[in-house]
Amino acid sequence: MKSYYDIIVIGGGHAGIEASAAGARMGLEVALITMDKNAIGRMSCNPAVGGTAKGHLVREIDSLGGLIGQLADRTGIQFKMLNRSKGPAVWSPRSQNDRALYSLEALKLLTQIPNLEILEGIVTKLTIKNRRIESVFLNDVEIKTRAVIIAAGTFLNGKMFTGRVQTEGGRYGEPKVAGLTELLNEMGFISGRLKTGTPPRLDKRTIDFTSLEEQKGDEEPQFFSYLTDNYYLPQVSCYITYTNQKTHEILRQGFLDSPLFTGIIKGVGPRYCPSIEDKIYRFSDKDRHHLFLEPDGLNSDLIYVNGFSSSLPADIQLKAIRTVPGLQKVEMIRPGYAVEYDFFPPYQVDLTLETKLVEGLYFAGQINGTSGYEEAAAQGIIAGINAALKIMNKDPLILKRNEAYIGVLIDDLVNKGTDEPYRMFTSRAEYRLNLRQDNADRRLIKYGYELGLIPAWAYEHVKKKEQEIHRILEWSNITYLKPEIANEILRKYNSPEIDQSENISKLVKRKDVKLTELLEKSEYRFNEDPKISKEAIFQAEIELKYEGYIKRQTEDIQKFLENENILIPKNFDYSKIKSLSMESREKLEKIKPASLGQASRISGIRVTDLSILLVHLK
């Protein structure tokens, strides 16, 4: 341990991993503080990465040079592209992962990074001087620093509930972090309370899988990381089963002891991830709920019961789960629980995730009110990058809403706040058609490269791909196919035949017609690198097939950027504008938006307020 680090990251979860890796790989001296080295990257909830919109986040982080994509690929035991029947914008990759291996790999990757040191211990004090962070006390020993990133997850005054039993701690079997919230409160930060939950873990050896519906991964998987070409591990299946009336009846018997229903838990839980008791309470007319049995790892006997999150008494959980087909004789290794923890309403950070109150202090992950590994990792990498950029006296990295889901995430948090754990959905992104998982590299890899987090060869690859895409698009516009050639393809897809030559751009818009076929018929000279060729054709096909929609969206983006580019000076004095209502003034003062566009997204700010602001900005 040294007496000084440029950046100190507190917490070794998914946010802490990205923050410390980014900072160190950008060349700064970084320390990662964790209570337990072996708990780094531990998956607190389901052993899976990605899913709708979350998969997009992972692809974006990967293009910025983050680690979560690689970790998910290296430990993936099932890969699936969700929403494949829909358009490409909402395809979302997801993996099932080996929980134990995930932690091991995370530790391994971090250990390989020079100038990154992992320190075990507890933070006992933070000091500030002139509103700047000055030092961190680890087990009462002072370490000087220029930036601190707090990524403490659910550990801040974490409390777990199973029925009437309460245990202090941030995760099963691990102690809470005490005192850190209070330190921050003393500095003037406001904290709140949130809640989330996790289902019971079952013993695989006591489950009868023979009668259950099997869910396999994709035959041709797509991986998260640009670095991955193939599987690292053997692949396994998940299983689906259902609750029934009997299950619900038993669960209802536990309502009286439910910490949720009796008001013992005060924090607000996520509506998209309700406990099983909440589901049968709120949707009493539903006579069954589906459960996903997910393997915990290749060498683990644990099964994670997705859909059965619960904080009812342990005996009720067991009795209820034994009414479920396949689980009649199941042994429960440990019950589900709810966990309540402190968070800091995210209006207290700006778009770089630096706190508005203390310079050099950053918040990332669940502390900002989010939920999910991917959301945490996204904030981690942004906080790490910006902490480093600031120390290096460089401009911050702020991704806009039209550039990345990461931009949507942080913009939402800062401007709108959240009163439940925030999770990403594709519907939160207004420019969804452009923010695809398949073009994350095209959108972001240049940033990753400029920051030094992406190797030159990967950046070159994307540049070459870009050129190839343009070549294909141009070719498709100017190359006409004669009816006798085109109709051969059109007949195959029962598409009306043509009697006059038509260009490829038009033909490819027909249902099911593939761009590759049209290019082949037109004797297009394909790129000699098959990987670039394949990726470029895929991108060009999307751009051509959905041209009308993408064009409409691009118009919207232009309009959006108009307000985004009207900047508000950092120390703008809202109290001077008497014409703003008191309420609006307070809101603007609180959020301190960087642009008129950002101001427009603050809840409660009206069109009138914006007109007034605009008048005063000119």
Next chain:
Amino acid sequence: MNTINDTICAPITANGIGAISIIRVSGPRALEIGDKIFIGKKRLSDSPSHRIYYGRLINDIDDVLVFVFRQPNSYTGEDTIEISHHGNFLISKKIIQLLMEYGARLAEPGEFTKRAFLNGKIDLLQAEAVSEIIQSRSDVAVRSARKQLDGFLSNKIKVIRDYLIEVSGLLELELDFVEEDVEFVDKETVVQKIELIIKQIDDLLKTFQTGKYVYEGINVLILGKPNVGKSSLLNRILNDDRAIVSDIPGTTRDIIKEEIFIYGTLFRFFDTAGLRKSTDIIEEEGIRRARMLFEKADIVVHLVEFDNIDENLNDFNLHASNKYIIKVVNKIDTLTNEQVSKKFSKDMIYISALTGYGLENLFETFKNFALEKNVYSEDLAVISNVRHYEALIQAKNSLINAIESLRQNFSNEFVSVDLRKAVNSLKELTGEITSEEILNSIFAKFCIGK
């Protein structure tokens, strides 16, 4: 350039109508300027807000009541005085001159409301309703504008808004919650729901014409050969007890325009009387002008004499939509009952501009036209603002695109592009619809949580 730092003044009541007129002075120097022209018991500058003072204006212009409002508790949000004086155009004019002498500037049309808006006293919809109150000159218009202030239109809009949230929710459900155990709604149902929104929008669009009648009045053109009695008829109408003649007569060369309130609705009469009187105007030019007026008219009174009862208006585009043409037979006093009965038609109105005979039938016709156009309806949410009208049209087009995408089996995220566009077009009317609200509608209705 005008700034918000100067003090403005203007009459806020219509010129010449009523026993009392009011002049408003608003801006940082309102009280100071007031003190220079007003002699009362107390200095206005020392007065608290919301007080009334009786006194005299200097130069013995008038006895007046002065109302004091201090910022921000005034209509504009600025320091304001309102001078209530006797309703006389000359007095108003003198007071304004005096105020300007002491440093106030004459307000531009709508400037008080603009300041109220800029000072955050009212929102855009309200500002527009207020400017319509000011501009609209008929009773019904004032009532309707009030209604809008009260959120009548907003209620109608809220229905559209709720539908939009619901449909968006249904579309997003399938995208974001693909692995949930919920039943997705089939495309046809979504199409039907969008069609329902379009219908609501259409209903509002239809009121636009009515809105125009309400706010801008109904144009009546009196058309007929020379000496058929056009001017006599107009004079007769102007002098009728049922008509209140507006104080703003507009006589342009060759065309006489009169504005009259009939049963509370504004009718604007155009008389082409002068068209063929001046011999220096060639025939074609006369017809061209008459045609132009014809296009603008909502009601055309085709005035004929009994001998020419079969005269037609072939010179005009009779198929123009929305035009109501009545044939009116004049000089009925010169005929006997027997003569009339020979060629009587119940589709015509028989009058005598000279004696006033049959005029009540003509008034009844005007009233019926207005009734038919729903002008009198009290609980009507009307669209009268062109920008709102265009926003609704845009939203409608986006919704039609959305249906088209659904029909072509495009996936929901494409449908959603147009739905969002519709939502954005209506933003000014409905307020923002956030993705949070859409997610709310999903969580409220569907059991989410794998």
